[in-house]
Amino acid sequence: MVAAAGRGFRRKGFGGIGVDGLAKEAEVTSGAFYGHFASKEAAFEAVVALGIDDLANGVRSFRELHGAKWLDRFVDFYLGERRTCELGEACALQALSPEVSRGTDELKALFQDHMAGVLKAVADGIEGRTSQERYDKAWALLSLLSGGVTLARSVADPAQSKAIASGIRKAALSLVQARSAPT
Amino acid sequence: MVAAAGRGFRRKGFGGIGVDGLAKEAEVTSGAFYGHFASKEAAFEAVVALGIDDLANGVRSFRELHGAKWLDRFVDFYLGERRTCELGEACALQALSPEVSRGTDELKALFQDHMAGVLKAVADGIEGRTSQERYDKAWALLSLLSGGVTLARSVADPAQSKAIASGIRKAALSLVQARSAPT
């Protein structure tokens, strides 16, 4: 049910799909929808929470599976499958954070809360002299990847999209290895 | 009229505001709206075209005004005013590209077309051995800035938002100066 709502919101945006559409995505009717969620907004909150937690778990999986080389794999995965897959299956960070930025403070607090897990998972997996440097790099990496995929998804020509991804990839890898500039 | 529609779309998203709302933003009625635009979608296209062109002109202005040091100023501006200003006045790239990524191929073609001007303006203003390297960096810089501002706008705590911006700033400056990694 949450997964179906997640697909709907990702594909159409919060305002672009109605409760009937979300319910149909789950192959039920709107009556059943309100059995699971108190409101459309509550459903969106559940989708954001689950989506961001999924990202955190995804990062942890890459670290466990690939060890020291996890970041190369992760970047390639994010700029490959996650860029070309159907929008309904896209990363929550990329597809949902713009909607969060238009939302209430309550929604932003929830987003921030769950993002803490993602940040820790990324920051713990990259190099840097200080904790702050690792967290700075983690924010930058996530911004670069999500922003890059959004831009790559916004152009019509697949070759252009691929070229953007290629540029992002180089920047992402050099970013994580770079010695941070003085503040 | 286009400016008013731009504010409305940025604040609420394409699906989050209706024609009546867009018309009210311009202090007219929906009848007048359809005197200017053939449809809601056509209005959005005009907003995207104008917004991206504004970004291109903004980059050119920074280059003319600040010369070799334009990028530091631009990054600070983008992560300062452009991050904290009201959503209605936000950068088109940050506020509108997620909607473009959910749009038709026609809309994406228009976006890609106008982005060419932004890319050239940025790529011509940064260093790099080859043209491709400059364009790669330009795409990465724009992704980093727009994605970073979106994330910074999605958290509830202003201090957290500022911390994100700080991390993005360091990454942006180091990105442009870095020697590009091998492909």
Next chain:
DNA sequence: TTGACAAGATAACGATCGCTATGCAATTGC
């Protein structure tokens, strides 16, 4: 077998959706 309970279907509410047709008033060309 019956009866309580849970889950989803159905139907309806007023409001708003994107859009069109028509009406009126000011401006324009001659």
Next chain:
DNA sequence: GCAATTGCATAGCGATCGTTATCTTGTCAA
């Protein structure tokens, strides 16, 4: 000075919006 055109307001179209109340169905306990 009158006619044609332009620019916006008004009103209304059927459809969909988010939400609630009611009804039906299925399940398991006693």
